[in-house]
Amino acid sequence: xxxxxxxxxxxxxxxxxxxxxxAADRRLGIQAQTISxxxxxxxxxNDKLYVGLPGLATDVLSVSAQLRYHLNLFQLxxxxxxxxxxxxxxxCIELYKNRFGPYFVEPVVAGLDxxxxxxxxxxxxxxxxxxxxxxxxxxxxxxxxxxxxxxxxWKPDMxxxxxxxxxxxxxxxxxxxxALSGWGCVVHVIEKDKVTTRTLKARMD
Amino acid sequence: MARRYDTRTTIFSPEGRLYQVEYAMEAIGHAxxxxxxxxxxxxxxxxxxxxxxxxxxxxxxxxxxxKLDENIACSVAGITSDxxxxxxYLRETAQKFxxxxxECIPCEQLVMDLCDIKQMYTQFGGMRPFGVSVLYMGWxxxxxxxxxxxxxxxxxGGWKATCIGSNHAAAVSMLKQEYQExxxxxxxxxxxxxxxxxxLDSTKLNSxxxxxxxxxxxGSGDKAKTLLRVLTAKEVDDLIADYLRQVEEKxxxxxxxxxxxxxxxxxxxxxx
Numbered sequence: 001x002x003x004x005x006x007x008x009x010x011x012x013x014x015x016x017x018x019x020x021x022x023a024a025d026r027r028l029g030i031q032a033q034t035i036s037x038x039x040x041x042x043x044x045x046n047d048k049l050y051v052g053l054p055g056l057a058t059d060v061l062s063v064s065a066q067l068r069y070h071l072n073l074f075q076l077x078x079x080x081x082x083x084x085x086x087x088x089x090x091x092c093i094e095l096y097k098n099r100f101g102p103y104f105v106e107p108v109v110a111g112l113d114x115x116x117x118x119x120x121x122x123x124x125x126x127x128x129x130x131x132x133x134x135x136x137x138x139x140x141x142x143x144x145x146x147x148x149x150x151x152x153x154w155k156p157d158m159x160x161x162x163x164x165x166x167x168x169x170x171x172x173x174x175x176x177x178x179a180l181s182g183w184g185c186v187v188h189v190i191e192k193d194k195v196t197t198r199t200l201k202a203r204m205d
Numbered sequence: 206m207a208r209r210y211d212t213r214t215t216i217f218s219p220e221g222r223l224y225q226v227e228y229a230m231e232a233i234g235h236a237x238x239x240x241x242x243x244x245x246x247x248x249x250x251x252x253x254x255x256x257x258x259x260x261x262x263x264x265x266x267x268x269x270x271x272k273l274d275e276n277i278a279c280s281v282a283g284i285t286s287d288x289x290x291x292x293x294y295l296r297e298t299a300q301k302f303x304x305x306x307x308e309c310i311p312c313e314q315l316v317m318d319l320c321d322i323k324q325m326y327t328q329f330g331g332m333r334p335f336g337v338s339v340l341y342m343g344w345x346x347x348x349x350x351x352x353x354x355x356x357x358x359x360x361x362g363g364w365k366a367t368c369i370g371s372n373h374a375a376a377v378s379m380l381k382q383e384y385q386e387x388x389x390x391x392x393x394x395x396x397x398x399x400x401x402x403x404x405l406d407s408t409k410l411n412s413x414x415x416x417x418x419x420x421x422x423x424g425s426g427d428k429a430k431t432l433l434r435v436l437t438a439k440e441v442d443d444l445i446a447d448y449l450r451q452v453e454e455k456x457x458x459x460x461x462x463x464x465x466x467x468x469x470x471x472x473x474x475x476x477x
Binding site for chain 2: 065069076077
């Protein structure tokens with residue numbers, strides 16, 4: 001089995017009208033055995049920028065701490081928030097630095113531009129090949145299911161509440177078809193003046 | 206006589222002095238004043254802005270006050286380019302600690318780390334010391350609110366109130382008399398304005414010439430956060446206005462008492 005499927009995760013980010021949403025399941029497993037149902041996989045970088053890290057759990061912890069290190073230094077020096085696109089580039093560079101001994105995470109970036117509030121989502125592979133999208137980005141062990149769900153449910157210019165419903169349904173139904181992900185979901189909806197975080201009631205299996 | 210022993214940083218003079226280090230402190234004595242004060246509910250740093258040229262572009266956060274991490278900020282006096290190098294180093298050190306231990310660096314550790322670097326420049330390499338003194342203000346869960354000062358020799362100390370830069374000796378001696386028991390932040394702000402007014406070279410103090418930053422704790426328990434704030438120009442002007450008003454009131458009170466005394470003396474003279 002692939003090392004990226006060792007711990008199990010389902011993650012999705014979607015673009016709405018002047019908002020973005022990012023959601024992930026909460027399971028931490030060791031192959032078939034479920035260890036925890038409240039494992040954090042989405043990390044707040046600043047008020048309008050979240051990064052989700054699907055992949056090997058130990059690398060999720062390490063990479064999130066490293067990204068925080070780089071982001072803090074940037075924000076102290078420049079005295080401003082980092083743009084999502086610049087953050088994505090930084091993650092790509094950091095991952096590529098370990099080209100021949102990579103971190104086993106395939107990050108998903110979701111945020112709003114700090115000045116213009118333009119929505120931005122992007123994903124990348126474990127060695128930092130970026131992919132920007134204007135609809136949705138998926139990651140984890142149930143990407144095939146998520147692609148199917150998102151392709152059918154997503155439509156452009158959804159309001160935050162509508163976006164929340166859509167992303168929740170996409171994630172919940174996709175993880176239900178995957179043995180390694182599920183056991184609860186967390187959704188962050190990022191708008192220009194607030195972030196709403198909700199935990200979903202899901203099938204606990 | 207001193208000339209023979211001062212061209213290299215790494216040698217002592219016959220009297221046991223390190224001249225380069227002392228010359229560095231001389232350089233700082235010409236720089237803008239920096240005052241730090243510890244209060245019961247916070248710490249403050251007040252710095253004199255020397256570069257008030259009209260042609261200078263707007264300052265972003267602050268000219269002399271640097272945020273180092275969530276819980277620590279510092280103010281510098283001396284050669285600005287040296288200070289920039291040191292603050293970059295301080296910021297990196299704080300973040301490296303955060304990466305390793307997942308908590309904020311304790312204030313004293315950060316100060317110690319930088320002072321060890323500063324000391325290296327007085328003993329190895331043949332490079333000149335950093336011409337910068339730094340005042341640090343911070344909060345950590347071990348010792349609460351703290352104020353530190355470090356100088357080019359690599360020495361540091363924890364202070365209740367101190368001053369660096371030009372006229373610092375006058376300011377420190379004033380502080381010795383005026384700073385009694387630990388004030389609260391409001392009282393500390395008023396006191397620092399008073400001290401700055403008396404020690405700054407310029408005749409009139411206004412918000413253009415001085416910037417003040419405070420570090421406080423908000424919230425309680427798990428949700429408590431450290432807040433670093435640079436006072437707005439209006440707030441500084443208000444503090445200065447309060448101080449001037451107090452001075453005026455004291456003056457008038459004094460005049461009134463003297464008049465009463467004179468009147469009493471005249472009445473006594475008349476009756477006798």
